[in-house]
Amino acid sequence: MHCPFCGSRDTRVVDSRPAEHGRAIRRRRECEACGDRYTTYERIESLLMVRKRSGRTEPFRTDKLRRGLESALADRPVGTGTLDDLVDAIETELRAVGTVVSSDEIGRVVLERLRELDDVAYLRFASVYKEFKGAQDFEREMATLEPAAPVSQEPEV
Numbered sequence: 001m002h003c004p005f006c007g008s009r010d011t012r013v014v015d016s017r018p019a020e021h022g023r024a025i026r027r028r029r030e031c032e033a034c035g036d037r038y039t040t041y042e043r044i045e046s047l048l049m050v051r052k053r054s055g056r057t058e059p060f061r062t063d064k065l066r067r068g069l070e071s072a073l074a075d076r077p078v079g080t081g082t083l084d085d086l087v088d089a090i091e092t093e094l095r096a097v098g099t100v101v102s103s104d105e106i107g108r109v110v111l112e113r114l115r116e117l118d119d120v121a122y123l124r125f126a127s128v129y130k131e132f133k134g135a136q137d138f139e140r141e142m143a144t145l146e147p148a149a150p151v152s153q154e155p156e157v
């Protein structure tokens, strides 16, 4: 949080109290650099809702998205930091769509991101999401992938 008066990040909380009937916390802050005071609020982020194929809606669950991505990326050369960034990026993109997104929309966004990141993870997720029935489904999907980068001569370990 930067001071709105001088831009400094050195701030001290001088008062903290519940606000908005307990749905927020109001903090009075003092800038250590210029001494001016300003107020910040901490609130629960509004829930993103998911419309299932059945027509039911339920709150979007970040942990559920994360688990789906984890299984698609299992054993792939992608670090936890990348997974965290991916989860954040997908949730941000979904929130930009609106307060209610369909499960199809989520699948589409996830597939786009995985396609940029890792072909194997993309195919794994697509096979679950698109309910592949057989080998021809895999081949059709592989044909949509970008031409592969020059294949490394390193043997797989």
Ligand SMILES: [Zn+2]
Residues within 6 Å of the ligand: 003, 004, 005, 006, 007, 008, 031, 032, 033, 034, 035, 036
């Ligand atoms: Zn300041």
